[in-house]
Amino acid sequence: MAISQRVLRVICLKAPAVHVDHCHRTGRVRGVLCFNCNSGLGLLRDDPDVMYRAADYLGGNAWKPTLVAPGVYRLPS
Structure with missing residues (x-):
């Protein structure tokens, strides 16, 4: 995981990112996001x-x- 991924949320650009995001089809981990960004991706069905x-x-x-x-x-x- 890149240093920037550990420090900043990659979508909303605010720290801290604490929720592991993954592809629901493959199960592959994509990164770490804040709750709102992670939920938003899920609500928009990835x-x-x-x-x-x-x-x-x-x-x-x-x-x-x-x-x-x-x-x-x-x-x-």
Whole structure:
């Protein structure tokens, strides 16, 4: 584990990090987080696509379509 991982929460950047985070599918330990960040990942089902949509929502871009091919757009679901 990197020194920075032991000192700072890697998501919210506040100390101390005391909750071991792991992948629920593989069981692999990913790091150490604070309670809120660890819970947030779990509540968003450890799904990067859901997390990106949440970030877009917070940024005011909730309905911005994504270009997936020339002339083909995908809306957030």
